[in-house]
Amino acid sequence: DAHAGRVVWSDYDSAIDGWRLMEHAGGMTRPLPVAPRRTPFDVDLGPDGRGGALAVYSRCARRLRFDFPTPQEDRTGRRHGCNLYRYSFTTGRETAVASANSRADEYWPAVWGSRIAFVRGYPGRRDPDRTTRPYVYLRSLEGSGRSRRLRTPSPVLTIRDCGPEGCTTERRRLSATVEGLDLRG
Numbered sequence: 001d002a003h004a005g006r007v008v009w010s011d012y013d014s015a016i017d018g019w020r021l022m023e024h025a026g027g028m029t030r031p032l033p034v035a036p037r038r039t040p041f042d043v044d045l046g047p048d049g050r051g052g053a054l055a056v057y058s059r060c061a062r063r064l065r066f067d068f069p070t071p072q073e074d075r076t077g078r079r080h081g082c083n084l085y086r087y088s089f090t091t092g093r094e095t096a097v098a099s100a101n102s103r104a105d106e107y108w109p110a111v112w113g114s115r116i117a118f119v120r121g122y123p124g125r126r127d128p129d130r131t132t133r134p135y136v137y138l139r140s141l142e143g144s145g146r147s148r149r150l151r152t153p154s155p156v157l158t159i160r161d162c163g164p165e166g167c168t169t170e171r172r173r174l175s176a177t178v179e180g181l182d183l184r185g
Contacts, residue, residue: 004047005025006023006089008023008024010043019036019041021087042108044182046112054086054089056084056109056110058108058109060082060083060105060107080105081105084101084106084107086141097109105120106118108180110180110182114141114142116138116183119134119137135152137149157173158170
């Protein structure tokens, strides 16, 4: 991701068999001082609302498949203990986004000023080791208060096909997938 002259990305390091979060800014490239992940980071950059910049991403307690950066893409549906973190380029510190984290899996965060958006997958009712479909939330980055679940598009697609013999209508149910979020302004 990129913001205000800074670019961040995941870079595989074979010496540690993990992915490091890299930064390029001011003509210099360096690894950020955060712990590596077993999968690429689901990172987003944005302003912190005080003139600085933040990187936000998730960390998971349970190992994800190597080629999947988030539990949603790991189609097993198993919970992974994922929570949101931020790295402040002003302070040079990584901290948990405690106001957004819960017992559910949180991932694909996006930040802009005082707001953070993210995806949350809840434990299933029948099998608590599996997650339900993903939901998108928005909340204040700091302080208390509830996270607001945003309306998601219907997973049902209606296809109308008209030909010389008339029209047919077909309804198809699609799986819900979120592959990234972004905030602006």
